[in-house]
Amino acid sequence: MTEHHTQLTSAEIACIWTAYLIDSMSKCILSYFLRIIEDEDIRPIIELAHTISSSHIDTLNYMYKVENLPIPKGFTEEDVNLDAPRLYTDPFMLQYITHMARTGMLGFSSFVAFGARKEIKTFFIKGLQETADLFDKCTDVLLSKGLYIRAPYIPYPTQSDHVDSKKYLSGYSIFSKQRPLNAMEISHLYMNSLNNHIGSKLSLSFAQTSSNKKVEKWMIRGCEISQKHMKIFIDMLIDNNIQSPVSSDISITDSTTPPFSDKLTMFHMGLLSSAGIGNYATSAAASQRSDLVTNYERLSVEVAQFAKDGADIMISNEWMEQPPTTKDKEKLIKEK
Incomplete structure (x- = not known):
């Protein structure tokens, strides 16, 4: 051969x-x-x-x-x-x-x-x-160490069941109460709240140590977005009488000396933003209540805009490394 x-x-x-x-x-x-x-x-x-x-x-x-x-x-x-x-x-x-x-x-x-x-x-x-x-x-x-944040518990099901009404998919109704969250929906709300908690702490630490005012402002905005999204997810759990994830001691000190370059921190937050958009898409696909799907979609748009603004900052400072790309054939023909 x-x-x-x-x-x-x-x-x-x-x-x-x-x-x-x-x-x-x-x-x-x-x-x-x-x-x-x-x-x-x-x-x-x-x-x-x-x-x-x-x-x-x-x-x-x-x-x-x-x-x-x-x-x-x-x-x-x-x-x-x-x-x-x-x-x-x-x-x-x-x-x-x-x-x-x-x-x-x-x-x-x-x-x-x-x-x-x-x-x-x-x-x-x-x-x-x-x-x-x-x-x-x-x-x-x-x-x-007792630091693991467990997903919320729910009662064990007593029998298998089938969805018997299209109302199961509806998250909005002025005539009836929303159905309870199912296990898949709870797990995604839990995980997204944890992810945003880490994101909020990380972006705050980067804002705290950056000497670049544009980077500092963008990082603070990222912290505020993460805290806002985390509150939305936790409130959904609480509204369904489900215990929200309890935060352990994951905090930052008062140091203002940067351990990392702005180039690294900007890339890192852009990476987390991309992962967050992917997580929201997965969560929307796994959720069967329409109000949850709508929330994930609108929050994804907010994260995407945040990421785009961050990319603009990186480009203006020549911090963004260009991915491998194919040749522009039309340009090649014109310049031959």
Whole structure:
């Protein structure tokens, strides 16, 4: 059987490019976490996460060299100040890594689906397994410290049932009471409230440490949006007599010295915004009450506008790295 070198597809190029930027960003953040961590039970989690990101960067660098592709700039030691004072508490760092591992599992699963070449699929399958293992270890430590925020409990069903009316799909009615939330709807409201809680703390810390007024203003806006969305989701749970998720001690200090560059923090919040829009789309698809679907749709528009404004700031400061793109054929013909 004749073997030949198959060129990477556009999807594979996009996946390794995205992975490089995210892992190089993560390595910077985790390096800082390792410098300030005090809890010896949490330290191994940060060390594992740092090792994973570092090994991914090494493998991706090798892939780029083999394919003779330009290596992305990503984020380097210039984007992190390891001498910056402590900005985050130990519980925050653990919750943050848990959140990013959860997001990473979703990202790697999509990367696996895009892969065709064996070594590309193998890399992303391994990444998915490593991230799942990291998430598992995070939850074990959270549980052992009483920091794990559980989803709300509901009574066990006593029998199977079927939807017997189209009213089941309606979230608005002046003639009848809304039906109770189902388990899927509750789980998505819970998860989106947690995600926004992490987002609000992170954006506040970035605003607190940035010397760029436009970045500071945008980060404060992000914090306000996250808090607003979190309140909407929690109020929906409370209106249905369901206990909302209880926040643990995930807070930030009073330090105003930036541990990360504005380029890194802007990219990070843009990444979380994209993930949030994806989460809202998934939640809308899983929800069967029309009022929930409408809420997710309108909140997605708000996040999308926020992300677009952030991208404008990044472009104006030359902080946004351009993704690999195809050639503009019309321009090529005109300039030949």
